[in-house]
Amino acid sequence: MTTAVTPDTYYGPSFASLLDQDPQIAELLVAELDRQRSGLQLIASENQTSPAVLAALGSTLSNKYAEGYPDARYYGGCAEVDKVEKLAIERAKQLFGADHANVQAHSGASANQAVYGAFASPGDTILAMSLDHGGHLTHGFKVSFSGKWFNAVHYGVHPDTEDIDYDQVEALAKEHRPKIILAGGSAIPRLIDFERFRAIADEVGAIFWVDAAHFIGLVAGKVIPSPVPHADVVSFTTHKVLRGPRGGAIVCKEEHAKKIDRAVFPMMQGGPLMHAVAGKAVNFAECATSAYQAYAQQVLDNSRALAGGLDSRGIRPITGGTDTHLSLHDLRGVGVTGVDAEARCDAAGIVLNKNAIPFDPEKPNVASGIRVGSPSVTTQGMGPEQMETVAELIHRAVTRTDGDPDHAVAREIRAEVGELLTSYPAYPEPQAG
């Protein structure tokens, strides 16, 4: 190594050179940063990654081809990226107490594709949560590769509890004998009973796979139980509560290590995104700190406070509350659809998404619910007291505005959002150099 490592070795000047060479794109990057700073970000799958992770992402590791795995590459010149990937793998294994980690998946969907590739062949039966009860497109939904290539059978939630119907999971498993039983989803507010799933999978000889894309950050922060001791394989994203770079990863039992690695490369992907792998390594180290554990606890406390604040205003949380970073709310009590609520909040400076609720009478593009999450506002330092304010702002936007940004109440809410963000800004240090 001959280059002296100083703050502006290459990260510092990189934005200046973009601004100089391509002001059009540079301006859009700044505009997006302004957008992220100027609204209340409540999308449950989003977060604000650290400047350190952003530095790794904006690095020359993006230039390097590294097909294969450390010490077994198809290209020369991999000495440095080998060290990066080994660190990422070791840190992931340590963080999750896993036998094996693969850090190359480009995204959550790519990680899932690899898990299918490792354990199933086209035509095989898989059992997963239905999308309209909180699952994910990649869990066998018709328009996804997973629904086209596999025979997907779906379980859902029980109408009384609105939580996973484990008796139904067991009955469907016995009836259909799936190759894979998959737990996890994108709109599940409650903890998942991994022991029960493991027992059902063992009963029918299925692989037990947990897609922890949403909640893995809470596992990393040690504030909810881990699926890792129970599942054959756990796939996840690195950019949701976890707060790392956009990407995916897989951890598994030693016996599945080779299968998983071969499924990621060469079965599903080509060269890994080494800049993203570096970002994952940085993130995994961040997640092992007591500061991150305190963050994860605050995410939970805030999520409960937000769900409670909406509940007390007639916007009922599905299952009655939340054990995670997200809650799903039924808007029928206030007589507004999900699509209208999303638009009204957007016009008032509050970013969230409409979401189908279990047994939703509306079409998915209308929906009767909204999903809200606490990861971003918690990164900005907000606490339960601010969540009470946020709940009131959401309720006011949903019930007293009409989606027009010029509506007097929408203006008033935007001003109050702006005031709140003055005390709890996103990216308080200037990012552009």
Ligand SMILES: *Cc1c(COP(=O)(O)O)cnc(C)c1O
């Ligand atoms: C977000 C998510 C994914 C997909 O992640 P991408 O990075 O968007 O591909 C997969 N599964 C679940 C449960 C998710 O929530």
